[in-house]
Amino acid sequence: MSKARELLRRIVVLGDGPLGVLTAVALRRALPSTETIVIALPPDPAAFAERFGTALPFTNRLHDRLRISEGDLVRRAGASHRLVMRYFGGGEGGQQGAAGYGAAIDPAMKTAFAREWGGGPRSAETVAPPRSLGEVLAAAGRFAAPSGEANSPLADLDYALRWNVPSYRALLIGVAQQLGIHHERRRVHGIVPNGERGVAALTVEGADEIDADFFVDCSGSGAMLLSKLPGAEWIDLNRELPSRILAIGAPSEGVLALEDRLTLTTAGWRWEVGGRDGRLAVLALARQTADGDIAIALGSEPVGFVSFWPGRARSPWIGNVVALGDAAARIEPLGGIAQDLAHRQLGLLLELLPGRTIDPAERAEFNRRCALMIDRACDWLAAHYAAPAAAALFPGLERSPFLTRTLDQFGRRGRLPFAEEAPMLVQEFGAMLHALGLPQGEGPLAAAGAAAGETAARAFEARAAQALQATPRYGEWMQRVLAG
Amino acid sequence: MSAAALAKLLGPLVTVTLVESEDIGIVGVGEATLPHIRGFVERLGIDEAEFMQATHATFKLGIDFRDFGRIGESYVHPFGTFGEEAAGVPFHHYWLELERRGMAEAIGNYSLAVTAALAGKFRPPTIDGTLTSTYGYAYQFDATLFGPFLRENATGKLGVERIEGKVVEVRQDPESGDIAALVLESGRAIEGDLFVDCSGFRSLLLGDTLGEAWEDWSPWLPCDRAAALPCAHATQDFAPLTSAIAMPAGWRWRIPLQHRMGNGYVFSSQFVSEDEACAAISKAVDGEPMADPRVLRFRAGRRSKSWNRNVIAVGLSSGFLEPLESTSLYLSQMAITYLIELFPIDGLIDPRDRDEFNRLVDMEYDRVRDFLILHFHATTRDDSEFWNHVRTMQVPATLAEKMALWRETGRVEKYSDGLFYDASWIAVYIGQGVWPERHDPRAQLPQPAQVMRAMEGLRDAIAREVAAMPGHRAFLTANAHRLAAAT
Numbered sequence: 003m004s005k006a007r008e009l010l011r012r013i014v015v016l017g018d019g020p021l022g023v024l025t026a027v028a029l030r031r032a033l034p035s036t037e038t039i040v041i042a043l044p045p046d047p048a049a050f051a052e053r054f055g056t057a058l059p060f061t062n063r064l065h066d067r068l069r070i071s072e073g074d075l076v077r078r079a080g081a082s083h084r085l086v087m088r089y090f091g092g093g094e095g096g097q098q099g100a101a102g103y104g105a106a107i108d109p110a111m112k113t114a115f116a117r118e119w120g121g122g123p124r125s126a127e128t129v130a131p132p133r134s135l136g137e138v139l140a141a142a143g144r145f146a147a148p149s150g151e152a153n154s155p156l157a158d159l160d161y162a163l164r165w166n167v168p169s170y171r172a173l174l175i176g177v178a179q180q181l182g183i184h185h186e187r188r189r190v191h192g193i194v195p196n197g198e199r200g201v202a203a204l205t206v207e208g209a210d211e212i213d214a215d216f217f218v219d220c221s222g223s224g225a226m227l228l229s230k231l232p233g234a235e236w237i238d239l240n241r242e243l244p245s246r247i248l249a250i251g252a253p254s255e256g257v258l259a260l261e262d263r264l265t266l267t268t269a270g271w272r273w274e275v276g277g278r279d280g281r282l283a284v285l286a287l288a289r290q291t292a293d294g295d296i297a298i299a300l301g302s303e304p305v306g307f308v309s310f311w312p313g314r315a316r317s318p319w320i321g322n323v324v325a326l327g328d329a330a331a332r333i334e335p336l337g338g339i340a341q342d343l344a345h346r347q348l349g350l351l352l353e354l355l356p357g358r359t360i361d362p363a364e365r366a367e368f369n370r371r372c373a374l375m376i377d378r379a380c381d382w383l384a385a386h387y388a389a390p391a392a393a394a395l396f397p398g399l400e401r402s403p404f405l406t407r408t409l410d411q412f413g414r415r416g417r418l419p420f421a422e423e424a425p426m427l428v429q430e431f432g433a434m435l436h437a438l439g440l441p442q443g444e445g446p447l448a449a450a451g452a453a454a455g456e457t458a459a460r461a462f463e464a465r466a467a468q469a470l471q472a473t474p475r476y477g478e479w480m481q482r483v484l485a486g
Numbered sequence: 487m488s489a490a491a492l493a494k495l496l497g498p499l500v501t502v503t504l505v506e507s508e509d510i511g512i513v514g515v516g517e518a519t520l521p522h523i524r525g526f527v528e529r530l531g532i533d534e535a536e537f538m539q540a541t542h543a544t545f546k547l548g549i550d551f552r553d554f555g556r557i558g559e560s561y562v563h564p565f566g567t568f569g570e571e572a573a574g575v576p577f578h579h580y581w582l583e584l585e586r587r588g589m590a591e592a593i594g595n596y597s598l599a600v601t602a603a604l605a606g607k608f609r610p611p612t613i614d615g616t617l618t619s620t621y622g623y624a625y626q627f628d629a630t631l632f633g634p635f636l637r638e639n640a641t642g643k644l645g646v647e648r649i650e651g652k653v654v655e656v657r658q659d660p661e662s663g664d665i666a667a668l669v670l671e672s673g674r675a676i677e678g679d680l681f682v683d684c685s686g687f688r689s690l691l692l693g694d695t696l697g698e699a700w701e702d703w704s705p706w707l708p709c710d711r712a713a714a715l716p717c718a719h720a721t722q723d724f725a726p727l728t729s730a731i732a733m734p735a736g737w738r739w740r741i742p743l744q745h746r747m748g749n750g751y752v753f754s755s756q757f758v759s760e761d762e763a764c765a766a767i768s769k770a771v772d773g774e775p776m777a778d779p780r781v782l783r784f785r786a787g788r789r790s791k792s793w794n795r796n797v798i799a800v801g802l803s804s805g806f807l808e809p810l811e812s813t814s815l816y817l818s819q820m821a822i823t824y825l826i827e828l829f830p831i832d833g834l835i836d837p838r839d840r841d842e843f844n845r846l847v848d849m850e851y852d853r854v855r856d857f858l859i860l861h862f863h864a865t866t867r868d869d870s871e872f873w874n875h876v877r878t879m880q881v882p883a884t885l886a887e888k889m890a891l892w893r894e895t896g897r898v899e900k901y902s903d904g905l906f907y908d909a910s911w912i913a914v915y916i917g918q919g920v921w922p923e924r925h926d927p928r929a930q931l932p933q934p935a936q937v938m939r940a941m942e943g944l945r946d947a948i949a950r951e952v953a954a955m956p957g958h959r960a961f962l963t964a965n966a967h968r969l970a971a972a973t
Binding site (some may be wrong): 003004005006007008009010032033034035067137147151352353354355356359362363364366367371407410411414415417419420422443445446447449450 | 495496498499500573574582583585586615650655826828829830831836838841842887890891893894895896897899900901902903921922923924925926927928930931
């Protein structure tokens, strides 16, 4: 018979950036009787998992679960909605394309085969070029949050949020205060080992110690706790990802937009995030570039540079310390992937939350799944450098066996293999490859099912027309939400 | 299945020729399936009621396992879930907490599929997200009728050419080694670009001709024989369940069809002779035997590659796993699905597609293998040499890791591809008495009485739904009447 398991008595979260505070809120919600302490740290400029105010759709579900309402994010944290990421220059001759989110990308056309033949939600051939409901709405400047009704025209629509980082952090701090989370501002001097490859306490100024059963390292790229533990080891991702420096542009005036942009320049990928409280451009430098050329590629004079070295912790959970965000994986933030990854790691921690006794198998399962998450996020980024024009500009990059197989299958057959713990649905990944200008092949299934593809395309057009009719202009919708 | 699906999906692009001989019998002795088969039948454009009547099919809500973990104990592995997650914690952790406090009822009481199956009731599930959509169903049918039914569909409606005859020679291209043609007794040679080997255990093309290596799993799955014995129904009514009942040297199945009960003793010849097994199954059946016991021979394992050169093996020619979890047709169906997804472009086989097919098929077989081994290994039985062997054997590392995670924490290793997810593993672990040392600490947070009330509410809601369902036989009869009225 299963025995009672003692609840964690005290948790310390190292790092009070948005990820640290969100983590503390999540843990406190999950364990209301457990004391939760967040320890302040100076901001880390290379904390890509929290520095840029946007992620992917998973974060919306995490916010819902933590009772952080989208309405509050819109009203108090400057949140706005991204339906698509528009890509420029990945393919030949000024090619551009948009990639949306959710199963609303051709559900009938892209995944119906395996599902309907009893195979579940896995790989399938694409029988027509991807279309996205998000793209249709973004092009028309229309939006409404899906109602949740199964048969509504927006039922399968999904989106990502952007937000104002300081306001978002302030909102989270407000929630944390309501939950009774303690904010410790004294400086951390060191750790006291617990003799079991973990941490017994942190020493803070004033010669005090803060002991806890469980420590969460949200300290950013330095991994201040994890890196001090015996057995901490980093795996380089530098053979797959070329960027070592981010150039950051000056924030400009805010905009209400339903799409963000990724543009391939001769220096690397430029990411433009259009928030209501300000727009931001970031350039992931993928080669040595003269200052003047950086400004041209970025679209403005850079106001800062951040160096980083892509890699991941072999075991993000060692002893009683688990690392999240940049403390576990240092990857480019393009498209919100770094923050998405951090939030999915947090979701995994909530799923496998331990008691005071931490079981090795639980830790191993977290590390197994976390490694898959990071590797697939790395593949997601590496796919950007596999776009035809990017591959010509930045040759010689390695690709994981999974990405190699994916690109091969997509290019020859229009098919995408399923991946466990991937950051995106198969449909979303396919739409992104298409938007990146990667040629999409067609297998016999598509050729044989051409008529079915046409039928599905007509059905999609009808649904898109319904969706357009059912949604107001984004500005009108936003006004209504802001008015409460 | 292969010919029908290829013709249906790739019809305009391929010519499908089905070569078979009436002289070679069908191995199937009554076939229990998984819910995936419904999608396959539906997509072939086959009407469910017509199909069920033609194959004497019944409905199935799960498998009733008896005497596996311990003699006298039983559980149902349902096609459905147990309870609902609350506050991010899966249901079974709350159940484990109540169990620890001595307050839990059988976990099956919180599964609509289990409760309905044990009550002998059936009604198709809804898709509205309510309690009545928390289960699925499959079929149990006469395998000797299923093949001919599909054949008629394939030849009559889908344009498959059927050629009757025994293959006496397989010709290979002298340069490439690919299969070039099959030569029949009549002397007729049938050429093809691609050959799908559905020749069963013999594996005529992949095994016999191409010599593809066999990966032997009998150290983990030692059963290598089955003694099959159909009998008449002993009672008018029967539950929508397949039964798997542990025996001293293996286990026996009990599959209710409309017109008879399929029975068979799957055993290991290391531990019991064929004669003893036949005597045992004759004694065990509860209806009038309709034939003498028939012994089938097999071995557990799979080919190293299921697609080699221009031959794709589907079903028994690719691998064999005993029918303990009714996975045989599922594994065939998956191989067919992958073949269609990866079908050669412009007739040219790309080694990368072949590798992808083999990777996927291997993943499917390996996951099913681990799940089957669990049923034998997770036991306290020490009443026979067979059970002593399987209880003490070293299991594959992949299974050992899954079991360690469960034993330490009550958690199930997560994957989303392949077969058997959380509910299946939980059913077997708990059903066979594999108790975790600990469970999620958050299950202690709500007051036990509050959890108990919530569970009682769910149990009562399930009981009400089941009470309103028709009996399995009554539903089948109504179905047959509907079909008769329609035709």
